[in-house]
Amino acid sequence: MEILRLLLARPHTISSLGRAIDKHPAWVRHHVLALEAAGLVHLAEERTVRNYTEKIYRASAAAFTVSLLIRPDEREKRSLVAHVSHDLAVELLASDEMSAGGLAAGVTGSLDSLIGVRQGLADIAGCHLLDTDSGEYNLPYARHLFPDRDVMVVTLAHREQGLIVAPGNPLGIRDFAGAIERNARLANRNRGSGTRMWIDRELHRIGADTTTVLGYETVVDTHTDAAAMVARGEADVAVGIAAAAERYELGFVPLFHERYDLVMPDDIYRTEEVEKLINVLHTKAFRSSVAGIRGYDPQAMGDEHHLSI
Secondary structure: HHHHHHHHHOOEEEEHHHHHOOEEEEEHHHHHHHHHHOOEEEEEEEEEEEEEEOEEEEEEEEEEEEOOOOOOOOOOOEEEEEEEEEOOOHHHHOHHOOOOOOOOEEEEHHHHHHHHHOOOOOOOEEEOEOOOOOOOEEEEHHHEEEEEOEEEEEEEEEEEEEEEEEEOOOOOOHHHHHHHOOOOEEEOOOOOOHHHHHHHHHHHHHOOOOOHHHOOOEEEEOOHHHHHHHHOOOOEEEEEEHHHHHHHOOEEEEEEEEEEEEEEEHHHHHOHHHHHHHHHHHHHHHHHHHHHOOOOOOOOOOOOOEOOO
């Protein structure tokens, strides 16, 4: 665990790890190789120093969630951890260019993101959950999951979702019901994601039996993974963001616009790390970059909704 925390913070050699934890290099090497075999770290670089080859290792991700959150070593680096529904603006926000490593984001789905924050496994949730009773995004879910805590909801962007189809839309699909009627093979999304919840509501609304929907059990975690399935001919249709269709030069049938928010407890919102992150949202460079993503509208970016107990 200690080795992994150090490698999450920055790359290390076996020798520098040994110095950091006061262990013999042979002992350190044994554990690093075990972490490498598990896929948690990898050999990032080899360089020759005098008469020997120095190996430099780094963690395979920015952070890991197992049954507890493993953060970077805070003696070297302090970062926020977000559980998010897949979003290209979040990817941009978490990039070194924008946050300088201050945000580590892992894709879990909208509902699981909020639950992860509730359980203390993440600082921030990224979600786009529609409450059909009120027509409001995210706020009703945040109120339900945090009845005993003040919560801040910060809008990241509005984005367009629709049907991702093959170039030229050869099946002539115009809406989701039409895709099901034509027995189009679906690239479905992971349970708990906002898109999956929309899909299941629509299937219920049109009275479709999920056991007869081709591809319903074929689940991917991101919009780009769903688009990739359509691009490879493994699916005929996916529900996803316009930008994912554009990335693979696919057809796109617009369906609706939605609001994507960042949700966090008020005590997290008031930290210096979040202040720096919010400041990024108000920069011209970040807003321009998000505006350049197809189907994204940053006009409401940075709008805040404070939910108090």
